[in-house]
Amino acid sequence: MSNTMYIVRSLDETISQRVESSGAVTSILKCALETGLVDGVVAIKSKNGDRFSGIPVLITKPEDLLETTGSLHCSIPNIARFVKEYLAGGFTQKLAVVGKPCDIRSIIELQKRKQIEIDNLYLIGLNCTGTIKPAIARRIFRDEFNVDSNDVVREDIDGDKLTIYLKNGKSKSLNLLKLEKKGLGRRDNCRRCEIKIPTFADIACGKWGTESEETPSTFIEICSEKGKILVERAIEKKYIKVEKPTRESILLRDETDKIWTDRATEQRAIDFNPIMEMSYSDRLAYWVKEFEKCIKCYGCRDACPICYCETCLLEANRDFLEAGVIPPSSLFPLTRLAHVGDSCVNCGQCQDACPMELPLTKLFTLLNSRLSEVFDYKSGVDLDQGPPLNTANVQELSIDDVFLDVSTLTKRIKK
Ligand code: SF4
Ligand code: SF4
Ligand code: SF4
Structure with a gap:
């Protein structure tokens, strides 16, 4: 049977006002914390406001969740290692862990080695197009965008474009693939990454498939019983509202995934074939x-x-x-x-x-x-x-x- 899919929006006013995306994931996390489904949430926050230093944190107070919203494309935190080393592998508390596909995959591999107690974890996977090394990102912002990297408040990777949003409210875009031809852009492994939608997490979340929506929303696929509990509780307690995605929306998400996956397969051939020959x-x-x-x-x-x-x-x-x-x-x-x-x-x-x-x-x-x-x-x-x-x-x-x-x-x- 196929997984249930929803287009999701937050019903929490504080979150909707403060978050640029739909706030759906933050609202689901808030519900999980406030209703005692989990003892804590593991997410990423920028260290002292520096977007290039995103660190994993354990959040136990719902109001602190607002510090973890938004994507950090220029930080490369090690979430699985954080859970294993600093949170006793989840053996002692119930946690919601938010991560990219590679973070969730690491957690699954650690579970196979009995280093993590996955039954205590709710895995919230985020679609991912890739991340940029902090030093490379600073170079791109300075030399290619001609801006001070401290003025960048948000960045986004969408289609072929890398877009940055500045403190003065303006935005600038460059062709990501051209940057990568110059040796700039996403990390080598991200360019080769063939798994972009983490359907092996409890829920897989992202904006692909929501482009035609009038207000920001999140496309969420429920991939397990735990995922169902997370989302249904948030609906029941009125933290989120959901609607079924249209066929076009599902197709758009699949097509976007395919574009990125095909690019990664091509990159693998470029990198690996000369060695294999x-x-x-x-x-x-x-x-x-x-x-x-x-x-x-x-x-x-x-x-x-x-x-x-x-x-x-x-x-x-x-x-x-x-x-x-x-x-x-x-x-x-x-x-x-x-x-x-x-x-x-x-x-x-x-x-x-x-x-x-x-x-x-x-x-x-x-x-x-x-x-x-x-x-x-x-x-x-x-x-x-x-x-x-x-x-x-x-x-x-x-x-x-x-x-x-x-x-x-x-x-x-x-x-
Ligand atoms: S391969 Fe690189 S990171 Fe690993 S031990 Fe050698 S120098 Fe250090
Ligand atoms: S790329 Fe592979 S070998 Fe390198 S840190 Fe990740 S899991 Fe370990
Ligand atoms: S593109 Fe793949 S390897 Fe890179 S951060 Fe995203 S999930 Fe990890």
């Missing part, structure tokens, strides 16, 4: 040359939402890596690749953290896409699909001739 030895040489830039700062490991081992094999002198050797052995990136490659959700956090600008997402996403083909697996979208390199299915376990001897490895770990 190399011989194995040239390919290895290509990556080893990149690995030689590594200064073993551990930024990629620490930023990756999927990395979770408490005792990391990659710490110096744990057999794998000698202390004080830079660049580290290629085992450093290759071990991380083996550990998380099957679950990589293309979030880009590793590459953003890398001071040496290694093209880490190219490597991880390329491997992940190959594994997805081999194992018919898509990371972060289905809780019932175990990570293929960490899970043996019934058929695999029944193969008589396969014997996996892990005794030598466990001895090394225990040392």
Whole structure:
């Protein structure tokens, strides 16, 4: 049966007056907090009003939700890691978590590794066209738009356009794809991101499909029982009003999604084909040359939402890596690749953290896409699909001739 879809508007006057979008998501969150459905809301807020420093926050007072409204396209917060590291993985409280598709996918992969208690989480997914690294965004605003980045109060990515809204009430637009041809624009991983509508969250929310509406509204797809509870409670308690989308509205949303997904598929071909056309030895040489830039700062490991081992094999002198050797052995990136490659959700956090600008997402996403083909697996979208390199299915376990001897490895770990 297909999911229920609604065009949603806020009925909360404070929210409608203060929020430029429809305020539907904020109203649903407010209802969840005020009626005790959740103990807190995890959302993004700009740090001291700086749009380039969006940080994840835990909101427990409904009035504070207004600080988290609006999109921050030039911040790259690590929501899944925040929930896992700082909120005890949701094991101790019920939370509504608002995130982009890659954030929600990270949470789903962490649940498979028992690092998150997803039953306590209400996942509110937002459609996403991509994010821009803060330093690149400042450059675009200064050199391409000729404005002071501190004067930008909002930005939007729509169709081919990047639009900025200024303090003086004016707006300016530039062609995003042209900017990207110049090496500016969205992050590399966002350009390759093929999942734009997070239908694996409890609700998937966005403006696509609402363009013809007279007043701002949000298109919401209810994707689970928890999602149904969230939305129905907000309707019943009069926080939101809903109507069924027209057929045109649904088609428009699907078409917009397809345009962005096709672009990402094209970008993958541009980035990956030259590597896949190399011989194995040239390919290895290509990556080893990149690995030689590594200064073993551990930024990629620490930023990756999927990395979770408490005792990391990659710490110096744990057999794998000698202390004080830079660049580290290629085992450093290759071990991380083996550990998380099957679950990589293309979030880009590793590459953003890398001071040496290694093209880490190219490597991880390329491997992940190959594994997805081999194992018919898509990371972060289905809780019932175990990570293929960490899970043996019934058929695999029944193969008589396969014997996996892990005794030598466990001895090394225990040392
Ligand atoms: S990878 Fe980029 S485009 Fe994809 S969901 Fe994450 S932020 Fe959005
Ligand atoms: S390897 Fe990089 S892109 Fe993949 S999940 Fe980890 S941080 Fe995200
Ligand atoms: S972030 Fe970059 S430099 Fe640091 S350990 Fe990872 S690959 Fe090496």
